[in-house]
Amino acid sequence: MNKYVFGILLVSVLFSCNGSKEKKIEKKTNRVSKVVAKDSLKKDEFVADEEFKNDFDILLPRSYRTYDNLNPVSSLTKKWIDLYEDNGEYFLGKADFExxxxxxxxxxxxxxxxxxxxxxxxxxDYPELKVGKVKSLKINKDKIWPKEKIVYTFNGVTYTFRAEGKVLSEFKVATDDDKEEIFKNVANYKLYLKIGDGAEKLLLAEDSFQDTFVVLRFAGDIDGDGKLDFVFGANRNYEEQRVILFLSSKAENGEDLKKVSEIAVQFDC
Structure with missing residues (x-):
């Protein structure tokens, strides 16, 4: 993921938080986002993020605060599955951690x-997943800005992402590999996905971002059904780390893909 440099903002955060980068967790998100009114939906469109409840939990390799003697880390066991990268390839294995x-x-x-x-x-937290190498795609462009369209092909099937939204401003930022790219402040963002000849569906929507944006972190066949699954980073502000997992094998009611788990970690003082 690209690391963005916002000088004034960084100074402010460092001052207010006294240099701390530790974060707290919202283990399950029950957030309602009425980004699209139901009476205005197209026939094959659905509203993203309506009172979502995890099918199963996910965790990130990071720190978590303890509240009322409870910590999310306590649920992690060796039976959990680790989706990890090694030399550009991806694997599923039993969680190996300290x-x-x-x-x-x-x-x-x-x-x-x-x-x-x-x-x-x-x-x-889905032990039924089969461990081993995961067939995946190389992500050449991890951000899909408004008015952009990106097409991936997997097992002969096309996956077409299309984004809408309002670009409030744009400017150059430094990346992790010491290069520069254009970053955009976006509002009313909607990310759509069309699989093969199917109907285009609303995959993800956010009203606003604070110096962050949606990032495609992984695209591959996690559940072994021959179809693409996705992991998105979807931080809504600069004091949040949020990750969403979509699996095809969990899809219901004629859908091709389902949001199955989300984790949102805040780091503020």
Whole structure:
């Protein structure tokens, strides 16, 4: 994921949080986002993020605060599945990790940190997944800006992403590999997906972002059904790490893809 440099913002965050980068978790998101009124929907369109409840949990390799003697890290076991990257290829394996304890001076909370032995994308509480190499696509463009369309082909089937939204501003930012790219502040964002000859569906929608944007982190066949699954980073503000998992094998009611799990971690003081 690209790392964006916002000088004034960074100074503000460092000052207010006293240098802390630790975060708290919202384990399950029950957030309603009325980005599209139901009476205005097209026939084959659905509303994203309506009172969503995880089919199963996911975790990220990072630190989590403890509240009321409870910490999300306590649910992670060796039976969980680790989706990880190794030399440009992706694998599913049993979770291999250590738990480290520390203290967050910013919030005054104790912390537990998941230290993974692998380059983990997400930990998945879905032991039924088959371990081994995952067939995946190389993501050449991880952001789909408004008015852009990107097409992937997997097992002879096309997956067409199309985005809508309002670009408020744009400017150059530095990337992790010391290059520059154009970053855009976007509002009223909608990301659509059309699979093969099927109907275009609304996959993800957000009213606004604070110096962040949606990033495609992984595209491949996680569940082994020959169809693409997706992992998106969808931070809504600069003090959040949010990841969403979509699986094809869990799709219902004639759909081709289903949002099955989401995790949102806030880091504020």
């Amino acid at each position: 738990i480290e304890k520390s203290f967050d001076e910013c919030s005054g909370d104790s912390l537990q940190y998941i230290s993974s032995k692998n380059k983990t994308i997400i930990f998945i």
